[in-house]
Amino acid sequence: xxxxxxxxxxxxxxxxxxxxxxxxxxxxxxxxxxxxxxxxxxxxxxxxxxxxxxxxxxxxxxxxxxxxxxxxxxxxxxxxxxxxxxxxxxxxxxxxxxxxxxxxxxxxxxxxxxxxxxxxxxxxxxxxxxxxxxxxxxxxxxxxxxxxxxxxxxxxxxxxxxxxxxxxxxxxxxxxxxxxxxxxxxxxxxxxxxxxxxxxxxxxxxxxxxxxxxxxxxxxxxxxxxxxxxxxxxxxxxxxxxxxxxxxxxxxxxxxxxxxxxxxxxxxxxxxxxxxxxxxxxxxxxxxxxxxxxxxxxxxxxxxxxxxxxxxxxxxxxxxxxxxxxxxxxxxxxxxxxxxxxxxxxxxxxxxxxxxxxxxxxxxxxxxxxxxxxxxxxx
Numbered sequence: 001x002x003x004x005x006x007x008x009x010x011x012x013x014x015x016x017x018x019x020x021x022x023x024x025x026x027x028x029x030x031x032x033x034x035x036x037x038x039x040x041x042x043x044x045x046x047x048x049x050x051x052x053x054x055x056x057x058x059x060x061x062x063x064x065x066x067x068x069x070x071x072x073x074x075x076x077x078x079x080x081x082x083x084x085x086x087x088x089x090x091x092x093x094x095x096x097x098x099x100x101x102x103x104x105x106x107x108x109x110x111x112x113x114x115x116x117x118x119x120x121x122x123x124x125x126x127x128x129x130x131x132x133x134x135x136x137x138x139x140x141x142x143x144x145x146x147x148x149x150x151x152x153x154x155x156x157x158x159x160x161x162x163x164x165x166x167x168x169x170x171x172x173x174x175x176x177x178x179x180x181x182x183x184x185x186x187x188x189x190x191x192x193x194x195x196x197x198x199x200x201x202x203x204x205x206x207x208x209x210x211x212x213x214x215x216x217x218x219x220x221x222x223x224x225x226x227x228x229x230x231x232x233x234x235x236x237x238x239x240x241x242x243x244x245x246x247x248x249x250x251x252x253x254x255x256x257x258x259x260x261x262x263x264x265x266x267x268x269x270x271x272x273x274x275x276x277x278x279x280x281x282x283x284x285x286x287x288x289x290x291x292x293x294x295x296x297x298x299x300x301x302x303x304x305x306x307x308x309x310x311x312x313x314x315x316x317x318x319x320x321x322x323x324x325x326x327x328x329x330x331x332x333x334x335x336x337x338x339x340x341x342x343x344x345x346x347x348x349x350x351x352x353x354x355x356x357x358x359x360x361x362x363x364x365x366x367x368x369x370x371x372x373x374x375x376x377x378x379x
Contacts (some may be wrong), residue, residue, distance in 0.1 A: 007305040010036040010071040010084070010159035010192060014022065017066035026052040028216035030066075034209075039186050039193045044213035045239070045373075050196045054162050057194065059083050070159050083168070084159035087293070090168045092149045094137040100124065101133040104152045123155035124137045124148075126185060143174045151152045151154035151181070154189055167202060172300075200240050202226065209289050212236050214373070228286075230362055232275055237284055237364065239373035244333045245282040246306075247366060253277045258363060263329030269363040280366030287334040289360040292323065292346050293353040304361060306330060307353035311346055321345050325354060 012034040019027040027049040034040045042050040057059040057068060059080030067076045075083050094103050105120035113119065124130045127147040137145055146166060153161055157211050166182075167175045183206045186193045196202050203210045204224035211221040212235070220227055220236045221312035231237035234245060258269045260283050267283050274281070285304075292311075309327035316339075323335040323346065333354060337345065346352060 012036075012160050012192060012194065013069045014053070015067045015069075017053070017055060017056060017063045017068065018051075019061060020064045022289075025216055027056070028330075030216070030218065032063075032211065032218070032221075034073075034160075034192060035192060036192050037190050039183065039195065039206055039208045040211045041195045041197060041207035041241075042213055043197055043200065043203040043210050045198055048213040049216040050198075050213045051164060054087075054164055054196045056318070057160065058085055058087050058162055058227065085162060086148050086153035086158040086160075087162040087164060088153050088155050088166045090165040092137070092145045094145060094148060094152075096137055098137060099134050100148050103137065104155055107152065107156050119155055120151070126188065127151045127153065127181075135170065141174075142170050143178060146170065146178065147181075150185065154185070158191065159208060160192045160194060165197055166195070167197075167199075175202070176205075182206055204240075210240075210278065212240060214239075218265040229275060231284070231364070233372070234282065234364055234368045234370055235373035237362075237373070238371065242287050242334055243284050244287060245284050245364065245370050246330055247370065248281055248283050250276075250278050250281055254310070257358065260363070262306070265306060267306075267361070268358045269278040269361045270359060273361065274363030276363065276365040276377055282366055282368075282370065284362045284364055285356050285360060287322070288320075288336040288338070289356045290333070290335040291355050292325075292335060292337065293355050294346065295351070299353070299355045300357075301357055303355045304358055305353055305355045306333075308351045309333070309354065311348050311350045311352060314345065314348055323351060326352070 014030055017027055017030045042053060044050045052061060054065050060076060067074055069075060070084055070261055101120050104123050105116040108116035108119060121130060124133055127150055129144060131344055167178050170178060179202055195207060207224060210224050211217045211225055214235050220232045227240055229234060237243035237245060246262045248260040251259040251261050256271055258274055258277055259279060260267050260269055262283055269283055285358050293299055309325040310324050312322055313324035314323040317350040320336045320338050324332050325335055326332050
């Protein structure tokens with residue numbers, strides 16, 4: 001395949017974008033710069049504005065206000081087909097009467113591109129489907145159809161490739177396989193990928209940078225590991241994985257740690273990992289950072305400890321066991337324990353303390369909904 005033209009100059013920049021549908025604001029004053037050649041994910045629940053944002057970049061929706069530029073060129077008022085953008089949808093949108101090769105070459109032929117079939121064949125080689133070039137879409141699996149849709153988009157050498165929930169129709173095993181393949185392809189071709197998804201694992205597996213969206217705004221943006229280890233809001237802490245958030249009051253603030261009273265206990269939070277250092281706060285810790293401390297076991301000095309509590313539920317999931325522990329004054333806390341050594345774990349009804357390293361603690365502003373971003377069973 002031919003090289004992408006001037007990738008260094010193809011940054012995608014959204015400046016104060018707002019999109020209203022009547023009285024409803026779907027996207028609210030959003031500014032964002034996506035560097036050329038990056039794999040960027042817009043992550044959020046249904047209705048947060050991520051797909052509307054994607055559609056505005058694609059030219060399928062027009063912003064109420066604000067501007068969009070690609071490679072320094074303002075495309076806000078440019079029609080969709082005039083933009084250096086291609087979109088891969090969840091539905092694949094392949095032509096059933098054309099072969100796989102003809103599907104991939106379709107856009108090139110419409111533009112009267114020389115060697116359209118050769119370029120389409122190279123794109124199929126990239127997604128490892130050259131051997132299926134003469135088949136029809138109906139003869140392919142869902143994963144194969146998705147690869148054909150991807151090849152059809154990549155062959156046009158867009159400055160930006162938009163992926164709208166592209167793996168949503170695949171089963172879990174195939175979806176995980178495609179996550180790895182998509183990342184590999186993106187690194188090979190060097191295109192800018194903008195991936196919209198509600199799947200946290202999908203975003204964290206593939207993207208260099210993740211923007212977590214909520215109610216039309218970006219709550220937090222950064223590398224997946226940074227967002228997970230150090231969330232800045234309750235919404236991000238709950239939506240990106242699971243978190244235990246304990247409400248407390250700051251007692252003292254030192255240069256290295258905060259002392260926070262939580263249900264009569266003094267817990268410590270690294271000052272550098274605290275969003276707020278006065279008043280009401282949430283002390284946060286991820287479930288896999290917690291340890292079950294059973295009777296007679298010692299606790300390190302550099303640990304926060306709560307309890308005793310009673311184990312109310314035990315769920316074995318193969319690689320880990322998930323415990324629910326009810327602690328008086330704190331409610332129910334989640335604990336993930338890796339099944340490294342096997343053997344018998346703790347049992348329902350057992351009394352335990354919970355401990356975790358101070359360095360794994362984070363602190364959030366207490367003036368927010370503790371359940372924001374948490375998914376219920378229907379979600």
